[in-house]
Every structure is written in C-alpha cells, then in structure tokens.
Amino acid sequence: MxxxxxxxxxxxxxxxxxxxxxxxxxxxxxxxxxxxxxxxxxxxxxxxxxxxxxxxxxxxxxxxxxxxxxxxxxxxxxxxxxxxxxxxxxxxxxxxxxxxxxxxxxxxxxxxxxxxxxxxxxxxxxxxxxxxxxxxxxxxxxxxxxxxxxxxxxxxxxxxxxxxxxxxxxxxxxxxxxxxxxxxxxRFPKTFAQVVLLPQQSSDGINIVQVVMFFAIVAALFVATVIMSLAERRIPVQYAGKTVGGKMYKGQSTHIPVGVTASGVIGIIFAMSVMQFPGILGQIWPNSKFYLFISGSKYSVFRDGTWPYTICYFLLIIFFTWFYTEVTFKPDEMAENMHKSSGFIPGIRPGEPTADYIEKVLTRISIFGGVFAGLIAIIPMIVATSTTFKGIYFGGTSLLILVGVALESVRQIESQLVMRHYQGFLK
Incomplete structure (x- = not known):
C-alpha cells in the first residue's frame, strides 16, 4: 500500500x-x-x-x-x-x-x-x-x-x-x-489512550499483560478482516470460440468473483437497527410496561449486553447478510446473460441448472460471510461486557468499513497507475 x-x-x-x-x-x-x-x-x-x-x-x-x-x-x-x-x-x-x-x-x-x-x-x-x-x-x-x-x-x-x-x-x-x-x-487515539491508561485508572486490577492481550485480539481481528475482505469465491466460466467477420476467435476462460464479505456491513447495520429500534421506540413511553420489559427484564432479547441479545443479534446478522445477497444478486439474469454471450460453467448445463448452481454458491457464501460478520460484531461486545475492559468498545463493524474502504481506494489508485502505464508500478 x-x-x-x-x-x-x-x-x-x-x-x-x-x-x-x-x-x-x-x-x-x-x-x-x-x-x-x-x-x-x-x-x-x-x-x-x-x-x-x-x-x-x-x-x-x-x-x-x-x-x-x-x-x-x-x-x-x-x-x-x-x-x-x-x-x-x-x-x-x-x-x-x-x-x-x-x-x-x-x-x-x-x-x-x-x-x-x-x-x-x-x-x-x-x-x-x-x-x-x-x-x-x-x-x-x-x-x-x-x-x-x-x-x-x-x-x-x-x-x-x-x-x-x-x-x-x-x-x-x-x-x-x-x-x-x-x-x-x-476515534482511534481516544480509544488507544483509554486502553493504555487502564492499568493506572481502573479498579479491576488490570495489568500490562492484559492490555497487551487486548491489543493482540484487536490485531487478530484486523488481520482476519483483511483476509476475509480479500477472499472471494470464483465461479469458473468458459466462453466458446466464435467467428466474427471471417476471423476465428478462440474460446476464453474467466470467472465470476463473489466476495465473501460483500454484504457483511449491510447485514450488521440491518440487524443493529432491528435490535435497537424497540428500545428507541420505548423511550417515547418510558413508563410503559413494554419499555420496562425490554430494558429491565433479564430475559429480554432487546436488552443490550445480555446473552439473549447477543445470540439474537448474531442470528439476525446471518439472516440479513443472506437476504441482502439474495436480493441484490440475480442468478436467473446472470445465467441468461452468460448464455447470450456463449458462456457456460464447466460441468453445468446452460439455463436453469446454471441459475440453480449460482444460487447455491451465493447461498453458501452469504451464510459463511454472515457468520464471519456476526463474529466480528459480537466479539467486541463480549470483550466490552464480559471482561475487565468494561467501557472500552471497539466496533467490529468499523473494522469491516475501514478495511473495505482502504482496499477499494488502493485499487482505484492502482487502476489509475495502470492506465498511465507507470513502469515503477508495473515492475
């Protein structure tokens, strides 16, 4: 970079x-x-x-x-x-x-x-x-x-x-x-200063070893996010040879890249909105039984920091990641465009079998990506609520956003360099 x-x-x-x-x-x-x-x-x-x-x-x-x-x-x-x-x-x-x-x-x-x-x-x-x-x-x-x-x-x-x-x-x-x-x-300098000063200011007995372990967990999550953001499932596509203007063109082999975490951030945002909306709505009537239940009952799935909330939040992230992938990608249209361009997936018949195969791949990738996004989202919550690092919250969602934006910006710079035939980059 x-x-x-x-x-x-x-x-x-x-x-x-x-x-x-x-x-x-x-x-x-x-x-x-x-x-x-x-x-x-x-x-x-x-x-x-x-x-x-x-x-x-x-x-x-x-x-x-x-x-x-x-x-x-x-x-x-x-x-x-x-x-x-x-x-x-x-x-x-x-x-x-x-x-x-x-x-x-x-x-x-x-x-x-x-x-x-x-x-x-x-x-x-x-x-x-x-x-x-x-x-x-x-x-x-x-x-x-x-x-x-x-x-x-x-x-x-x-x-x-x-x-x-x-x-x-x-x-x-x-x-x-x-x-x-x-x-x-x-927001990083403030969070960094809070963690570094914890051994002097905290009354929970936090020592320097625990602080180092905290930073190690954050670094591991960052590395995992980078790897998963770059990971993709490549669907192989073979294009048949064709004759244009009396000239014969050989067939080409390419692939359709499907990002593993392409919809992870959207799934987290949707799940967070669903889990937090009842609490925000209940603040309109703070004395109602509804608000007292969702904010005070230990069995409420809408109470932030509880295990029912964490489990439900994790499952909703998987669901919304799968849902958003199913809505945005259109296997039928992809299969039709592939057929019009004389393309096919090796070992899969054109038409409906191709669409079914693409849909199966998208479902598996979206569920896998949703599980990873869910883990990235709930691990900081568990660290902040179940360890001695209470009050220190680093959002797993922010890691996905940071890595995604940084990688996309670097790709744009590299494409600009390639367009200008910059030899220093090509070497």
Whole structure:
C-alpha cells in the first residue's frame, strides 16, 4: 500500500488528486468541531456509550453526535436512501428498467437518491431533536430553536453529500466512504489512550499483560478482516470460440468473483437497527410496561449486553447478510446473460441448472460471510461486557468499513497507475 501511494505521488495528476482529497478531509474534520449551542453534551455522551445504535451513529459521525456539532447526523440519511433505492431498483420494474439504460439511467437514480436523502435528513433531524429533548440535553425548548436545529442538521447533511461528490470527482476513492473512514479513524487515539491508561485508572486490577492481550485480539481481528475482505469465491466460466467477420476467435476462460464479505456491513447495520429500534421506540413511553420489559427484564432479547441479545443479534446478522445477497444478486439474469454471450460453467448445463448452481454458491457464501460478520460484531461486545475492559468498545463493524474502504481506494489508485502505464508500478 505504501509503495502504491509513493508511486502515485510521482504522477502529477494523481498527486493533485491526493492533495485535494487530503485538504477536503481536513476541512470536513474541522466542521465536526462547530457545535450547536445550547446542548448539554455530557448527557448525549452517556447515551452513545457501548454497542448501541446511537453509539454506531456516533462512531461513523466521528463523535459529532455526542458533541452535537452541525454534522451530528452526518451522511446517514444518504446511506439510508442509497440502501433503500438499491432495494427498490430490484422491487420496482420502472427503476429496474432505468438502471439498465446505462450511465444516464444511473445518474437519474442517483438524483432520486439525493432528493430522498434530503427528506430522510429532515426526518432524522427531527428524530435527533426528539432524542436530545427526551434526554434533557436541550436548554431552549422553543419552536424557533427546534426549527433552527432541524434546519442546521438537514443543511449540514445535504452539504456533506455535495462534499463527498466533490471528493469522488476530483480526488481519490469514493467520497462518501472516505468521510466515514476518516470519522472512524479519528476515534482511534481516544480509544488507544483509554486502553493504555487502564492499568493506572481502573479498579479491576488490570495489568500490562492484559492490555497487551487486548491489543493482540484487536490485531487478530484486523488481520482476519483483511483476509476475509480479500477472499472471494470464483465461479469458473468458459466462453466458446466464435467467428466474427471471417476471423476465428478462440474460446476464453474467466470467472465470476463473489466476495465473501460483500454484504457483511449491510447485514450488521440491518440487524443493529432491528435490535435497537424497540428500545428507541420505548423511550417515547418510558413508563410503559413494554419499555420496562425490554430494558429491565433479564430475559429480554432487546436488552443490550445480555446473552439473549447477543445470540439474537448474531442470528439476525446471518439472516440479513443472506437476504441482502439474495436480493441484490440475480442468478436467473446472470445465467441468461452468460448464455447470450456463449458462456457456460464447466460441468453445468446452460439455463436453469446454471441459475440453480449460482444460487447455491451465493447461498453458501452469504451464510459463511454472515457468520464471519456476526463474529466480528459480537466479539467486541463480549470483550466490552464480559471482561475487565468494561467501557472500552471497539466496533467490529468499523473494522469491516475501514478495511473495505482502504482496499477499494488502493485499487482505484492502482487502476489509475495502470492506465498511465507507470513502469515503477508495473515492475
């Protein structure tokens, strides 16, 4: 990776893109420290501790939610809108047809996604206002202040969409993903300092050996995440020879790569939303029997930190990973396109048998990837709740996001170097 960045720095055009990306990310982080006045931050920080849904939002916002800066809701409205439109593209024939119309169709869907993200931003800003109100963190309860807070959060979220698009166009990598990446990285120094200072500050008898073991577990999870992010199941495809314009072309052998953890992050986000939604909904009626059961009963699967919660969370991650893979990949369409191009899987008959084979492979890969994503998600929870490292939470989800964004950015830099025939890279 370092050699790739060094080689990219030698190319003037790529050097400009790298510098542009760096300064845009610096400006973005500066915006995270522009606070919304009249908010009691101590009460918000207490709500975002641990592996809760609000804690996850605070993680991908780089602490902007707990500090309640203008970027408190971050780019989550755009992320939600993108996921919803990706699913609607498969469910609605009109959007599916639009997605097949090439670049213009994709631009149209992207435009719809941005419009919907603004609406989601308004709803999420209102929900955020309701949360801080219920938490007692808001000092001014006037309607004018409510309007100003919702307007500020929505405008800042819309600005981040434009900000991410500019990084994608003039910088390196996907702008939206890089914003999430830099937010997660910004939390590392604080977590590192907390762990290092535990032997002096903790009353649980934590020693330096336990701290070293903690870092060893984190390093092992990181290495496993890198390996699984690079792992893929390759479905072999053979294309028959054909004659074009009187010239004979030989057959070619290739493959269809299927990433093992391609849908892992989506599955974790869906599972986390399902597990945390009843608790957030119950906060509307804090004295109801429903909220008292899900928050106080030791048998409740919605109580964070309990074994029923962890097991149910793990199973939901596997289910949503499998579900998202089944929805996004279309074995019938893949088999049809393969047949039209005179391609076939060795040993498998074209048509329906090919579609069944691809579906079987996707099912196995999605379940395996879901199990790995589930382990990555629950191991930090177990460490944070069942060991002496209570209160120290490092998200397994953040590892998947960090590794995925880093690998994708490196691939884009390498492709740019190959396009420019950079010999230093080719050697």
């Amino acid at each position: 370092l050699s790739t960045l060094r080689n990219a720095w030698k190319v003037p055009d790529l050097r400009k893109r790298l510098i542009f990306t760096f300064f845009m990310l610096v400006m973005f982080r500066m915006g995270n420290f522009i606070l919304v006045p009249g908010i009691d931050q101590s009460k918000l920080k207490a709500m975002t501790e641990g592996a809760s849904l609000l804690g996850f939002y605070d993680l991908i916002s780089g602490g902007a939610f707990s500090n309640f800066s203008i970027f408190a809701i971050g780019i989550t409205p755009y992320i939600n809108s993108s996921i919803i439109f990706q699913l609607l593209t498969i469910a609605l024939p009109s959007l599916e047809q639009l997605s097949k119309e090439g670049e213009e169709g994709r631009k149209k869907i992207q435009q719809y996604t941005r419009y919907a993200a603004v609406l989601f931003g308004v709803f999420q800003a209102f929900g955020t206002y309701f949360i801080i109100t219920r938490a007692g963190a808001l000092q001014d309860m006037s309607k004018l202040n409510m309007f100003l807070i919702i307007l500020t959060l929505t405008t800042a979220s819309t600005f981040l969409m434009w900000f991410g698009d500019k990084i994608t166009e003039n910088g390196i990598g996907n702008g939206i993903s890089l914003l999430i990446f830099i937010n997660i990285v910004s």
